[in-house]
Amino acid sequence: MTFTCPDIPDHEGFAAPVLPTGELASSASAFTRTFVGHQAACSCGWVDRRRFPATPEGAKETEYQWWSRHAASLIAAAPPGELVIKSNLLCERIVALAAERPLAALTLLSQVESWQRTLLDQAVAGAREASVSWAQIGEAMGISKQSAHERFRAHVSS
Ligand SMILES: [Zn+2]
Structure with missing residues (x-):
């Protein structure tokens, strides 16, 4: 069983x-x-x-x-499977784009980077507001509790 x-x-x-x-x-x-x-x-x-x-x-x-x-x-901490599939697909497409049209890939990647940073800050702030520990935040991101705290403490109130 x-x-x-x-x-x-x-x-x-x-x-x-x-x-x-x-x-x-x-x-x-x-x-x-x-x-x-x-x-x-x-x-x-x-x-x-x-x-x-x-x-x-x-x-x-x-x-x-x-x-x-x-x-x-x-x-x-597990993202919905359908979003994992879309995220993997986006990554594959950008790899292919970088091989064919590197400048287009750079434009797209800088766009992704700008919203990714904002969303990361928002997700960490939301997790802290929901009383999620720095250890859990670090675990979800694959980094240590200390690294998560140092990286985001300036962006969240607690
Ligand atoms: Zn297990």
Whole structure:
């Protein structure tokens, strides 16, 4: 049994059986070995610290942990798939344009850069107003909490 959400296709949650040694067993080996509990885990390597009983109910508890402690924040930071497709398409088109007509690509890229900066400031300000932490903002952008704070603190009130 795995837990999935189409918005975060790279994450597959599961109830990881805990071996008597405290280590987590892969779900396949759980059928042949004794285990003492369940912990929520994800295909990305995330593991929840809370341990639940080695029962079907305990395994079910891990699903809620995966959703609330791991998937919810990832889903909040996952852009709609249709926009990701459009963004990738725009990038591909600009790469092709730069090869054929570099000056036209420069004109377009400078336009993109001007609205991208403004929108980035607005998105960070909106996130801060919604009480999103600098750590979460950094994570969404693939940078550290410190880098996010240094880069945007002048543009937002908090
Ligand atoms: Zn994950």
